[in-house]
Amino acid sequence: MNAQRATGLRTVGAIALTLLLAACSGKQAALDPAADQAATIGSLWTLMLYVCGFMYLLVLIFLGNSLWRARHVLSAEPVIHGSQSTAEKPLRMALGGWFGLILVGLLVLSLGSFLIDRSLANARVDDALKIKITAAQWWWKVEYDAETADKRVVTANELRLPVGRPALLELQADDVIHSFWIPNLGGKQDLIPGRINSLLLTPRREGDYRGQCAEFCGLQHAKMAIDASVMKQSDFDTWQQQLAPAAAPSTPEQVRGHEIFMSGPCIACHQIVGTPAAGQTGPDLTHLASRRTIAAGARPYSFEALRDWLRDPQTIKPGNHMPQVQLSDSDLNALTSYLDSLK
């Protein structure tokens, strides 16, 4: 039994190691840092893993040793006065050593944790890019701060950051508690109704990342993702300049779609800058077609996915707050064409 178990454990261990290595990298992985914060936390993880791993090993060795010893001992009269056992003295000394080791280990870990926490809390924020993020069931509203109101950029379910510049996120919630978390960039922070929280991220590596709501927020908590991109400052500036206002419809079909949008119920909730649509309860759609996903990460963006969504939002993400609007197939195509033109 023991030999089988050892083989089994080795196999499981080997598989686990492979999977661990695979899981260490990715676009939503805490141990594949792309920002200062995630990297700092990653180093704390390494420290923890070594210290705790060492302690665990000691426990297993002691346990294994006691079981090994036990093979030679036959059942006999119980030892009533344990304190008179010859092993009592060495065991007491070992306990003393173990106690000291635990103290030292905890001291190292709590000190490490404290210093890292202080360094994260005291990071410089004066030249930071300020972004306000508001969470609602089940999407993210992202607003880039600017000196003048016309330069403010509003988007949804995507966060673009220039590499190397700290970004200070101001976090709020409209309805219930959510939690903002992009593992590659840093730790999570709750968004709580009635409170304003903040989170500082300093991205260092360009790339596409993914975050997800981390506090259970109701029916579609599982489908409340946010796409993050870290890009060169120049690319970021270009993106910001392109943003407002929306592209005008150019083909006849897009024009028809534009009319459907503006005359339908869509404008009650959605905003498209540069048009009469100014609804605020749903995501801003000004540059919908430039996003990587739709419906807060529920589907990768494509013409077809968008059309499916418009046909019946409740199949892709049941219970979300977008009502189904009955449209003929041609109207649906026209509307999709128009929205698909909002690059």
Place this chain on the structure above:
Amino acid sequence: MSAALPREPGSAEIAALDAQLQRTWGTGRGLWERLATVDHKIVGRRYVITGFAFFVLAGVLALLMRTQLMKADHELISPDRYNQIFSMHGTTMMFLFAVPIMEAMAVYLVPLMCGTRNISFPRLNAYSYWVYLAGGVMVWIAFLLNVGPETGWFSYVPLAGPEYSAGKRTDFWAQMITFTEVAALAVAVELVATIMKQRAPGMTLARMPLFLWAMLVTSLMVIIAMPAVMLASSFLISDRLIGTHFYNPVEGGDALLWQHLFWFFGHPEVYIIFLPALGMVSSIVITFSRRTIFAYTLMVLALLATGLLAFGLWVHHMFATGLPRLGSSFYTAASMMIAIPSGVQIFSWIATMWDGKPRFQSPLLFVIGFIVIFVLGGLTGVMLAAVPLDLQVHDTYFVVAHFHYVLIGGAVFPLFGAFYYWFPKFTGRMLSERLGRWNFWLFFIGFNVAFFPMHILGLAGMPRRVYTYPSGLGWESLNLLSSLGAFLIGVSVVLFIINVMRSLRVGEPAGDNPWDAPTLEWAMSSPPPPYNFMHVPVVTGREALWQPGPRQVLEGLSPSHREVLCTTALAAEPDIRQPSATPSLWPLWAALATTVWFIGSIFDARAVVWGAFPLAVCLIGWLWPTHPEPFRERSPA
């Protein structure tokens, strides 16, 4: 029994005394007699079986969740149903299984281990069981009728508030809390009183078995922690039903108030589950190592330290809420300090085995499994105590892995060990050792296959409480592996049930003390007679039954009336003879009245007022003084 007596009376004398005690303490076979019983062993047995039934039900829910998560974008269960399922899984495991079953084992074992004839406040004990049963059945019926809780086992507001959890679902959840906490508080009071006042003469505090110490600390923790959650859930109900604004920030309430109140209870709750398990582990380690525990005093201090520290670290559940960072560091330190008493205890158990003469039977196997699993869970707990690291892994599958390592490893493994250990005492028959080994190895392997990958999933970004996940994030194979492990655990639990069913009919007869264990619950026949001890045992050392020489007893308790001996709290010197309550149906009626009251208030706020009247009537009936016979001055011999 004769071995327990200092003199050798004739068997006829023993038979006559036994018959008289049976008449005084026995429970008849009629339905009403069964319902009216206040025998702690019968109530305890019901409690254990009910708790285990809830464990199986919640386990089935876990398997449903693991089936759904077996592959990416799996659409087996709708999000609405899934959210109810995970809420019910956590709620059932925490409130209807873990805490009650630990208290249930104590209800059965503590009076036996103390050497007394019944638990203190026996009618309150019966009442507690009925209230617990009613609360559990209510929330499960609600769940089956699709009005089950949907906001997780800690029901954060505002999600659980009137605006975002419309309907009655969360009301049933909140009232279930009230039911189970009333039950738990009642048992805690009984246990404290029993342990402090009904220990056998000579069982000084320094000679108390560690299980009794663990239950004493646990019960005190229940008394301090549970009111916080009852307050929290009462605020929630009144926000939901009568429009108060305790948690509504717009009206000056605060959403975080819930989290503080809940975790001030919720974190100690974990230790309320875990400390009794430590007591079980100590019992098993001592018996199977055939050696007194190493560093007894430190073990007691460790239990006390854990109990105290448990109240100083609730904020580590709230690091991500934006509380002041510097203040959070205090809770980091407090949380990490828990590792000190835990580390000492782990050392002492291993040291006891190291220096002892271990017999590797099922109970000890489960204890070894406990050490291997629990220590890993404890170490990830140390990691979670660090604020920066917690901000990464909080609310992810890493945390799911962590608390299953500490709760299944730290409580369920010892509990299964305890089932194997005390089953012979409960039933008079042994469980099959062969099936026990299968049970253990499948559980141990299944557990690690199911939960170890979750650490990695959490670090790879998978949040908890998601009904589905997209492909392409590298989560599929680990989730599949985890689900396979979960099914292995399922098979293992089925084997355990088969083992119990089989042993009840054809198990090997156990005899009084099959393991040659040292504590008093092994001093009488298995299963114990209704009166537990023919004479009050006198304790002369920490391992009562291992002491050399003839066993001493104390005579003088009336065989024709229900009496228990009360001793002094510290030195356990005989103090007074205390009448013990007789069977009564009033606890059952009172529990029914409580049920009508609590459930009524879900549907009509006025029920809070009118529902109190039937309960008041029941309590009057319950406490109606009987005519005591004239007190006969008779000091215990």
